[in-house]
Amino acid sequence: MHVLIIGAAGMIGRKLTARLVKDGTVGGGGITALTLVDVVAPETPQGSRAKVTTRAVDLSTPGTAASLVAERPDIIVHLAAIVSGEAEADFERGYRINLDATRDLFESIRLEGKNKPYKPRVVFTSSIAVFGAPFPEKIGDEYFTTPLTSYGTQKAIGELLLSDYTRRGFFDGIGIRLPTICVRPGKPNKAASGFFSNILREPLSGQEAVLPVPDTVRHWHASPRAAVNFLIKAMTMDLSALGNRRNLSMPGLSATVAEQIEALRRVAGEKAVKLIRREPDPVIGKIVEGWPRNFDTARSLSLGFTAEKTFDEIIRIHIEDELGGKLH
């Protein structure tokens, strides 16, 4: 089994790589080759039984997708994207990377299959940004996609292309819409969604964190470990059950900031909670107002995708996976 991960240097890409290297198999098949690409060369994982190739490539450069596909990987995981803020700031770059490069990848697979049959599994990571306010209280599986960002638009288009290329038999595709990933490891960043992780991650390491929105803000979360599980399942499950509707909102946990903080108190005590400094930021508040609060993901749940049920669990996963199982 040859697995290609595009966007392998990102947070999810690194965690997926580590998991595949640890398992050595995916869906019962041994992994013989692992090709890891990103705009910067991904680190070569240690201890892989599979042959690992890492490459620094820009997927939007003509010929790049074709060269990756020419090696006929069995499973292609497409994680690469310009993030929301950047796609909004640079219209042309966002469309070039998030739309054109994705389409070029799909086209390369179609063209590769023209000479000799080739039908890989394609896993496309989409986003809840395909939805745009106003929302119902819970966003159901049949709710329409009216993105309010260019990033969300590009992801929604990627979903449509994925479905059509799958329906036409060019590949076997699945698009998974990830919840906001929490607790995101690493340093605080300037993403508008950063505080959802910051207010947990920083106090868990004895650092102060800033909360820019009211405690009543509700949002949709899943752990990095859940995200990797979604991907593994998407890489290996029988997709015929999906019929022609190939894009799924993944399960997650709907929680208010207050509920996040209560979980932090239960897991790490009052001294952790005291490290959260409330500093309202109306700009972030306004952005977050337009974000989904809750989903009814009956379809992905019925297919066996699962996420965390409590924020205590999400915090414990962070402690296990990022802090070596120990609190500060």
Next chain:
Amino acid sequence: MHVLIIGAAGMIGRKLTARLVKDGTVGGGGITALTLVDVVAPETPQGSRAKVTTRAVDLSTPGTAASLVAERPDIIVHLAAIVSGEAEADFERGYRINLDATRDLFESIRLEGKNKPYKPRVVFTSSIAVFGAPFPEKIGDEYFTTPLTSYGTQKAIGELLLSDYTRRGFFDGIGIRLPTICVRPGKPNKAASGFFSNILREPLSGQEAVLPVPDTVRHWHASPRAAVNFLIKAMTMDLSALGNRRNLSMPGLSATVAEQIEALRRVAGEKAVKLIRREPDPVIGKIVEGWPRNFDTARSLSLGFTAEKTFDEIIRIHIEDELGGKLH
């Protein structure tokens, strides 16, 4: 007011042109210039007070969209498309015309506005083919788009692009999803949907028509006159009421084939009905099974779009507009 119609030689394009020439104004503004383009040069309408230019252009040829946009039309009506069957038969051609050419048009407008402010009205004709079975009994305004054809996929992508380009301020766009147009004038054609018109148009002219599906088949219709009214309204209404949700399913009439035939009996008598020959075609039956039967178009109705309420009305419009007001 300079109006550009792309796809002006088609049935809807010709009817829209005739209406604009007759009115001489659109939305209270006098029409000074009318640019009519299509892959074959549209006929020059008689009696126009506006300066009329006709051109045979292939919108998918690089530079074509830019040259049309360079004249800075105030209103652009984009009707051009490869039809469903052809887009399914020729994957590359469908994407080139229905997606790439549409995107090139939108991009040309964005780039034209970079040097000197330019923000035209853009009316994009979409289709109920953006929806794919299984359906609810009525398809509501917030139902998701899961097309089952490449044509529907290309239209759904056009809708997403239209919304994003509008949100970013590059133009003021509206996408309208037309019902199946009935009674379609002209000769019987091989489109799977052709019989919906054939079974009325042919008998109204004393000709036989073939009905390939059961009388119980239900579908969604509007007259050519209603379609032109949708377009005129879309060209002129204040679009701020639409907010960021720029794509609308147009009103129509949900009717069974039996109801169509009953209307024909009321308007043209038993001798017309007797010209319908039942000749079941399982292939057409199967295609039609996957089509929408009914819609709840609360949003477009609340904005003042209207269509016919009975099939008698649809038939009378055909008699008035195509048969000089007289039955055979």
